[in-house]
Amino acid sequence: MKTTEFAATISEELQNSVGLISDEEAERLVDGILNAKKVFVAGGGRSGFMAKAFVMRMMHLGIDAYVIGETVTPTFTKDDLLIIGSGSGETKSLVSIAEKATMVGGTIVAATIYPQSTIGSLATFTVTLPGSPKDQSESDYKTIQPMGSLFEQTLLVFYDALILRFMEKQGLDSGKMYGNHANLE
Numbered sequence: 001m002k003t004t005e006f007a008a009t010i011s012e013e014l015q016n017s018v019g020l021i022s023d024e025e026a027e028r029l030v031d032g033i034l035n036a037k038k039v040f041v042a043g044g045g046r047s048g049f050m051a052k053a054f055v056m057r058m059m060h061l062g063i064d065a066y067v068i069g070e071t072v073t074p075t076f077t078k079d080d081l082l083i084i085g086s087g088s089g090e091t092k093s094l095v096s097i098a099e100k101a102t103m104v105g106g107t108i109v110a111a112t113i114y115p116q117s118t119i120g121s122l123a124t125f126t127v128t129l130p131g132s133p134k135d136q137s138e139s140d141y142k143t144i145q146p147m148g149s150l151f152e153q154t155l156l157v158f159y160d161a162l163i164l165r166f167m168e169k170q171g172l173d174s175g176k177m178y179g180n181h182a183n184l185e
C-alpha cells in the first residue's frame with residue numbers, strides 16, 4: 001500500500017473512533033474545566049505528548065493549566081481538575097498519581113478506552129475513547145496501526161475538540177488566543 005493510502009485509512013479509523021465518543025461525557029468535562037481553579041493533565045509516553053499539546057492550548061485560552069511531571073507544575077488541590085489520558089487505564093505511574101489525587105480530593109477525569117480500568121475506577125467520571133490499547137492482544141478493536149496509535153490520535157482530536165467547544169462557550173477566537181502565544185521561540 002502507498003503511504004498516502006495508509007494515511008487515508010488512518011483518517012477513516014479516526015473518523016470512526018471519534019464518532020463513538022459520548023457528547024454528554026465530553027460536555028461534562030468542558031464544564032469541569034470551566035469550573036476548576038486549576039487544570040492538570042497527565043499521560044505516559046505518546047499519550048503524554050497529547051497532554052502537552054492540550055495544556056498548551058488551554059494556556060492560550062487563559063486557563064491555569066499544567067502538565068503533570070514538569071518542573072513548574074504546582075500543588076493539586078480539592079478545587080482542581082486532573083485529566084488522565086490513558087488508553088489502557090493501567091499505566092503504573094498514572095495509577096499512583098490518580099491514587100494521590102483521590103486522597104487530596106479534587107476532581108479526576110479518565111479519558112480511556114476502559115472506564116472499568118484501575119484509573120477509570122479511581123476517577124470521578126470517565127470519557128470513553130474507542131481504540132485498541134498498546135497491548136493489542138487484549139482487544140478485539142480493529143486497527144491497522146501499531147499499539148495504541150489510534151487511541152493516541154483520538155485523544156489529540158478529542159482534546160482539540162474540547163478547546164473548540166470551550167472557545168465557543170467563552171466567545172474566544174484564534175486571534176484573541178494568539179495574544180497568549182509564546183513570543184520567545
Ligand SMILES: O=C([C@H](O)CO)[C@H](O)[C@H](O)COP(=O)(O)O
Pocket residue numbers: 043044045046047048085086087088089090091094133134146147148149152
Ligand atoms: O507511548 C505509548 C505507546 O507508544 C503506546 O502506543 C503510550 O502512550 C504510553 O505507554 C502510555 O500508555 P497508556 O497509559 O495505556 O495510554
